[in-house]
Every structure is written in structure tokens, then in C-alpha cells.
Amino acid sequence: xxxxxxxxxxxxxxxxxxxxxxxxxxxxxxxxxxxxxxxxxxxxxxxxxxxxxxxxxxxxxxxxxxxxxxxxxxxxxxxxxxxxxxxxxxxxxxxxxxxxxxxxxxxxxxxxxxxxxxxxxxxxxxxxxxxxxxxxxxxxxxxxxxxxxxxxxxxxxxxxxxxxxxxxxxxxxxxxxxxxxxxxxxxxxxxxxxxxxxxxxxxxxxxxxxxxxxxxxxxxxxxxxxxxxxxxxxxxxxxxxxxxxxxxxxxxxxxxxxxxxxxxxxxxxxxxxxxxxxxxxxxxx
Amino acid sequence: xxxxxxxxxxxxxxxxxxxxxxxxxxxxxxxxxxxxxxxxxxxxxxxxxxxxxxxxxxxxxxxxxxxxxxxxxxxxxxxxxxxxxxxxxxxxxxxxxxxxxxxxxxxxxxxxxxxxxxxxxxxxxxxxxxxxxxxxxxxxxxxxxxxxxxxxxxxxxxxxxxxxxxxxxxxxxxxxxxxxxxxxxxxxxxxxxxxxxxxxxxxxxxxxxxxxxxxxxxxxxxxxxxxxxxxxxxxxxxxxxxxxxxxxxxxxxxxxxxxxxxxxxxxxxxxxxxxxxxxxxxxxxxxxxxxxxxxxxxxxxxxxxxxxxxxxxxxxxxxxxxxxxxxxxxxxxxxxxxxxxxxxxxxxxxxxxxxxxxxxxxxxxxxxxxxxxxxxxxxxxxxxxxxxxxxxxxxxxxxxxxxxxxxxxxxxxxxxxxxxxxxxxxxxxxxxxxxxxxxxxxxxxxxxxxxxxxx
Numbered sequence: 243x244x245x246x247x248x249x250x251x252x253x254x255x256x257x258x259x260x261x262x263x264x265x266x267x268x269x270x271x272x273x274x275x276x277x278x279x280x281x282x283x284x285x286x287x288x289x290x291x292x293x294x295x296x297x298x299x300x301x302x303x304x305x306x307x308x309x310x311x312x313x314x315x316x317x318x319x320x321x322x323x324x325x326x327x328x329x330x331x332x333x334x335x336x337x338x339x340x341x342x343x344x345x346x347x348x349x350x351x352x353x354x355x356x357x358x359x360x361x362x363x364x365x366x367x368x369x370x371x372x373x374x375x376x377x378x379x380x381x382x383x384x385x386x387x388x389x390x391x392x393x394x395x396x397x398x399x400x401x402x403x404x405x406x407x408x409x410x411x412x413x414x415x416x417x418x419x420x421x422x423x424x425x426x427x428x429x430x431x432x433x434x435x436x437x438x439x440x441x442x443x444x445x446x447x448x449x450x451x452x453x454x455x456x457x458x459x460x461x462x463x464x465x466x467x468x469x470x471x472x473x474x475x476x477x478x479x480x481x482x483x484x485x486x487x488x489x490x491x492x493x494x495x496x497x498x499x500x501x502x503x504x505x506x507x508x509x510x511x512x513x514x515x516x517x518x519x520x521x522x523x524x525x526x527x
Numbered sequence: 528x529x530x531x532x533x534x535x536x537x538x539x540x541x542x543x544x545x546x547x548x549x550x551x552x553x554x555x556x557x558x559x560x561x562x563x564x565x566x567x568x569x570x571x572x573x574x575x576x577x578x579x580x581x582x583x584x585x586x587x588x589x590x591x592x593x594x595x596x597x598x599x600x601x602x603x604x605x606x607x608x609x610x611x612x613x614x615x616x617x618x619x620x621x622x623x624x625x626x627x628x629x630x631x632x633x634x635x636x637x638x639x640x641x642x643x644x645x646x647x648x649x650x651x652x653x654x655x656x657x658x659x660x661x662x663x664x665x666x667x668x669x670x671x672x673x674x675x676x677x678x679x680x681x682x683x684x685x686x687x688x689x690x691x692x693x694x695x696x697x698x699x700x701x702x703x704x705x706x707x708x709x710x711x712x713x714x715x716x717x718x719x720x721x722x723x724x725x726x727x728x729x730x731x732x733x734x735x736x737x738x739x740x741x742x743x744x745x746x747x748x749x750x751x752x753x754x755x756x757x758x759x760x761x762x763x764x765x766x767x768x769x770x771x772x773x774x775x776x777x778x779x780x781x782x783x784x785x786x787x788x789x790x791x792x793x794x795x796x797x798x799x800x801x802x803x804x805x806x807x808x809x810x811x812x813x814x815x816x817x818x819x820x821x822x823x824x825x826x827x828x829x830x831x832x833x834x835x836x837x838x839x840x841x842x843x844x845x846x847x848x849x850x851x852x853x854x855x856x857x858x859x860x861x862x863x864x865x866x867x868x869x870x871x872x873x874x875x876x877x878x879x880x881x882x883x884x885x886x887x888x889x890x891x892x893x894x895x896x897x898x899x900x901x902x903x904x905x906x907x908x909x910x911x912x913x914x915x916x917x918x919x920x921x922x923x924x925x926x927x928x929x930x931x932x933x934x935x936x937x938x939x940x941x942x943x944x945x946x947x948x949x950x951x952x953x954x955x956x957x958x959x960x961x962x963x964x965x966x967x968x969x970x971x972x973x974x975x976x977x978x979x980x981x982x
Binding site: 475 | 634732794796944951955956957963978
């Protein structure tokens with residue numbers, strides 16, 4: 243019944259337009275010598291990739307991205323899980339839940355500006371008044387380590403609600419009988435958490451982590467408005483590096499090769515997690 | 528309705544239809560930033576209106592002017608994408624003399640304006656403009672853009688605090704200024720004025736600090752010390768096969784900029800842009816602002832601090848070890864896209880928007896002591912607002928300026944980005960001056976090799 247395929251044709255065309263074409267174009271660009279400063283544009287094979295992989299800035303940006311990802315995810319996971327466990331067995335605290343979820347609906351650009359002003363060492367409430375009041379004098383956003391820590395904190399504030407929502411839904415879906423049976427068998431709260439809660443959370447947790455990794459690798463606007471990748475290159479994650487390469491250094495070919503590398507990193511990470519943790523039973527190798 | 532009015536209406540309709548083509552106007556699309564600041568007298572405080580002044584121009588020339596404002600970064604990116612993709616969507620594009628004019632002119636994305644200059648002299652007469660502002664937009668012997676809001680170097684400082692610490696006049700050299708800054712810093716510390724910083728400059732990553740930093744390098748070395756021997760054009764660099772000198776002659780000025788930022792600047796200076804400079808000075812939290820004094824004048828417009836308002840003074844930029852002054856020279860300029868379908872109308876609009884009448888409007892609405900026309904600097908509005916001595920000094924800063932205090936090469940935007948970020952790295956302590964400059968040197972060598980300068 244080949245005619246049935248026509249029903250999905252519009253979707254295929256739409257996807258091809260907004261996903262396939264840009265992706266193919268990105269791959270094509272990554273093989274081009276395409277400098278705005280040079281009118282000649284030509285094929286250079288893998289030259290953009292070799293130059294990218296030999297650039298100090300790339301490796302530094304990768305390190306910053308990994309630090310941002312790992313640090314942010316770890317804090318997010320602990321806080322998100324803690325909050326989800328607190329709210330899992332109660333239907334009260336609606337207002338509190340709303341407050342916890344609220345940062346999620348605030349656009350990252352707005353969140354970035356807010357945190358930038360709060361942490362500003364000259365006029366910010368936290369940076370200029372609160373921290374000095376407790377004896378912490380450093381200007382967080384102008385210090386390389388402090389700036390990285392600051393963008394992580396802002397990211398945690400902004401994205402933890404997502405982790406919280408997924409884990410809360412998963413926790414509320416765990417059958418109560420399992421806990422009752424465990425209690426009858428003499429299991430304490432810690433044993434219940436390790437033997438029941440964590441295994442039951444595995445799937446949702448991996449999904450949440452998967453989204454989180456993709457989100458962190460592609461984070462741009464939050465860091466851009468808070469630090470623009472600075473001071474220096476202290477918070478220059480891969481996406482900021484790509485933006486600088488394309489729009490400041492006007493090297494479209496090199497920026498496209500970075501885009502391909504970021505796509506590969508995200509895909510590989512996602513595939514590993516999917517195959518390792520989310521493959522349906524019976525499909526294991 | 529009687530027959531007579533019907534006939535009249537029918538006739539009116541026929542005349543209107545017949546005269547339709549004559550009423551059709553050429554459309555000129557512009558992309559710029561800073562609504563309410565740029566051309567407030569044409570597009571109103573919101574940037575979305577059309578004032579009588581603009582309408583009069585449209586009617587007189589048969590041109591419809593469509594202005595699109597965006598924030599500065601967005602506007603720059605839109606200009607880049609529009610030019611690179613050769614869409615011709617924008618007939619007039621906002622540029623800057625610190626990279627965009629050079630990069631886009633060499634790449635062939637802009638229309639040279641020399642042949643148009645005589646076509647709209649009633650709006651823009653190049654002979655009546657400070658020549659340095661035209662020179663700043665001249666690349667390879669051709670004029671590529673006309674200047675609007677523009678400025679030269681200088682220092683804005685708090686005279687009351689200078690007096691308080693026994694400094695009678697602003698020092699004339701960089702070395703003397705360093706001593707003065709040290710004296711002020713000690714005085715502020717002794718008086719417990721922790722929230723007042725001796726100096727404010729800009730050290731944010733990206734191209735911003737490069738304009739001022741390059742001025743320090745120029746004052747220290749006495750020439751644009753980017754390449755061996757100081758060539759400023761691609762031809763000169765190629766002819767001499769001049770290699771980058773960022774870890775040698777460039778170093779003196781760079782190091783001074785970084786050390787002053789660290790020693791005398793606010794703790795957050797490694798992230799500061801011109802907005803932070805302006806805010807700090809306006810809030811009375813900085814004693815000296817340099818070398819882009821324009822940001823100090825901007826601060827004066829909105830300050831609530833009486834001391835800042837009443838005790839601010841202007842001084843010429845100090846001279847460096849070479850005997851040349853620290854530079855900071857920039858023009859917000861506008862060029863005609865090479866892809867514009869209406870280049871003549873576009874130029875006429877450009878001449879109107881950057882001409883004497885427009886600059887008069889700028890002086891009336893903003894009132895800063897900077898103008899591209901001597902007649903405006905010496906006109907009623909600015910002479911009523913500023914002392915003659917200050918206007919003399921501002922004019923002198925143009926005369927002392929070398930708009931080409933950095934090389935005019937196609938790669939300028941990339942270099943500005945790298946240099947500014949290297950400064951931010953060194954100021955924040957992420958890298959030492961030596962590391963930052965060595966990395967800059969390696970990158971510059973590779974970039975110039977790749978661009979074929981040494982073949």
C-alpha cells in the first residue's frame with residue numbers, strides 16, 4: 243500500500259527542510275575554505291577539522307564544556323532528586339512546587355541577565371553586598387574560576403526544575419506495594435532507596451541526563467549574556483567558541499567544522515546512553 | 528449625491544490613478560543600532576517613528592526610508608549575514624571603523640563612495656567634515672562609509688578628587704599619569720573610599736578593549752606595532768613579509784594597559800564594556816576614565832551624582848614613551864551595500880543621515896561635544912553647553928589622531944577579537960601577559976600564513 247506513504251510526505255518534506263538541509267549544508271560548509279575576509283571560497287577536505295583539533299582554544303573550550311556539564315549536572319541531580327523525594331509522598335505544598343518550577347519558564351536570556359546583575363561585584367545584590375557581608379570579597383564574574391562557578395549556579399537555578407519534574411513524576415509512578423513489601427521484610431529507608439527507588443528511577447534518570455547533556459553542550463544564551471565566555475576564555479564553552487569563530491573571526495568553514503564535531507559528540511554521548519541504559523530488555527547484545 | 532460631486536469624485540479618482548507611478552517612491556532599507564540615540568531627530572525616541580524632518584526629505588527626494596534598529600551585536604551579525612549572502616536586503620548598513628569597514632570593503636561587499644560624493648553635496652559636503660573621520664573610513668585609497676557618531680581620544684576625570692590629593696593639573700605623559708594614579712589610589716585607600724576606583728577602562732573579552740588597547744600600544748611604540756616595521760596595509764605587509772610582533776614591540780603598550788587595569792581598575796574590569804565604564808563613572812565610583820572619553824561624556828548625561836556633574840574635567844590623552852598620545856578613535860559609520868538595487872538613492876539617504884543637518888540634530892538631542900562637522904562643534908548648541916577650552920581640546924584630539932593607529936587589513940575584525948580577549952585573559956589572571964601574548968602571536972602567525980601574506 244504505497245499510497246499510504248503520501249500521508250507522511252508533508253512531514254518528511256518539513257523535516258528535510260528544517261533538519262536535513264541545514265545539517266547537510268553544515269557538513270558541506272565544514273569542507274570549505276570560507277573566510278569572509280577572503281573572496282575565494284574552495285574545497286579543503288578535512289583541513290578545517292585538522293586545524294580545529296590542533297587549536298588550543300578548541301581543547302580549552304572542550305574542557306570548560308565538560309567542567310560546566312559535569313559540575314552542573316551533579317549539583318542539579320542532587321538538588322533535583324532531593325526535592326523530588328521531598329515532594330513525592332505529599333500532595334500539599336502546591337505553592338512551593340510552583341516556585342520550584344518557576345525558573346524553568348524564565349527564558350535563559352532573562353535568567354542570565356538577572357544573575358549577571360545579582361553577581362555584579364560593583365552594584366549587584368549578591369556580588370557587591372551579600373558576599374562581602376559574609377567576608378567574601380572576590381568579584382565572581384571577573385575571576386576565571388568564579389565566573390565558571392557563577393554560570394554553573396545560574397544554570398542549576400534555571401534547569402534543576404526540569405530534573406525535578408521528571409524525577410517527581412517517576413517517583414510518584416513507583417508502586418507503593420514495593421515499599422510495603424520491603425518494610426515487611428525489614429528494609430529501612432536507606433535500603434528502600436537503594437534497592438527500590440534508584441533501580442525504578444533508572445530509565446527516567448537516564449532520559450533526564452540525556453536531555454541535560456544535550457542542553458549543556460548547546461548552552462549559549464545564558465553564558466553569552468552573563469560573561470560572553472569571559473573573563474578571557476574562562477567560560478568559553480564550545481557553542482561560544484563557535485559563535486566567536488563565525489561572527490567575530492569570520493571563519494565560517496572553521497565554525498562549521500566545530501558544529502560537526504559538536505553534533506558528533508552529542509550523538510555519540512546519546513547513543514552510548516541509549517544503548518547502555520535504555521535498550522529494551524531482550525535487545526541486549 | 529448630485530451629479531456634480533459624483534463627476535468631481537470620478538475625476539479625482541482618474542487623476543489619482545494617472546498620477547500613481549509618479550508617486551511611487553524608491554525604498555531604502557537601513558539596519559543600525561541604538562534607537563533613540565542614533566537619529567532620534569529622524570526616527571523619534573523609540574526609533575519607530577518618522578519625524579517631519581525625515582518626511583520632508585522623503586517627499587523632496589521621492590525616497591521612502593525604512594529603518595530597522597537592533598541591539599548592537601544583533602545588528603552586526605545581521606549586517607554580516609546580509610552582506611555575505613549578498614541578499615541586498617539592506618541598502619545601507621551600519622559599520623564601524625574598527626573592523627567592519629576594513630573587512631567588508633576588502634571583501635567587495637561595500638560600494639565605494641568617492642564617485643557619489645558630488646551627487647548630494649547639499650546634504651553631505653565632504654570638504655566640511657573633519658578629515659580624520661573620513662580617513663578612518665578610507666581603505667586602500669577609497670572611501671567606503673560616512674561617519675555619524677564619532678569620537679577621538681581623551682580623558683575624563685574628577686577635578687575635585689585631583690584637588691583633594693594635591694594634583695593641580697592633569698599629567699601630560701603616561702609615566703606621569705601612572706604616578707598620579709598611584710597617589711590617588713593611596714589617597715582613596717587612606718580615606719577609606721573603597722567603592723571609588725582610581726581608573727576605569729574596558730577589559731571585556733572580545734573586540735571592545737582593542738580600540739583603547741591599540742591606542743596604548745601606539746603611544747608606547749610610536750607606530751602601529753602589530754607587524755615588523757609597522758605596516759598598515761596588506762600590500763605593505765606582503766611586500767616586507769612583515770611578521771606579527773605581538774610578543775615583542777606590541778608588548779609594552781599591552782602590558783601597561785593590563786597592569787593599569789589590574790592595579791588601578793575596579794575588580795570586575797576584566798568583564799567591563801563601555802557601559803560599565805559609563806556607569807561606574809556616572810555613579811561617582813571612578814576618578815579617571817580613559818582613553819575613550821566619550822563614555823565619560825555619556826555618563827554625565829544620566830548621572831545623579833552632583834560631584835560628578837559639577838567637578839568633571841576633560842584632558843587631552845597623555846603621550847606615551849614614543850611622544851605620541853594614547854589613541855582611541857572610532858566612527859560609527861554607515862556604508863552602501865554593493866548589492867543594493869538603489870545605490871544612488873541609498874547614497875542620497877546616507878548623505879542626508881550623516882550630513883550637517885543630521886549632526887545638528889544629534890548635537891541638539893544628545894549634546895556630546897563630539898561632531899563630525901567643525902561647524903557643529905563651533906555652533907550655537909555645543910558652544911552654549913561646553914566651555915570653549917574643552918571644545919578646543921576635543922578638536923585638538925582629532926588633529927593629533929592617527930585613525931590608522933592599527934593596521935587596515937581584511938583580518939582586522941578577527942585580530943580585534945583576539946587582542947581584546949587576550950587582554951581580558953591577562954587582566955583576569957587566567958594567563959600571564961607573556962602567555963597571552965605568546966598565544967596571540969602563534970594565532971596571528973598562523974592566520975597570516977593562511978591568508979597568504981608570506982607566499
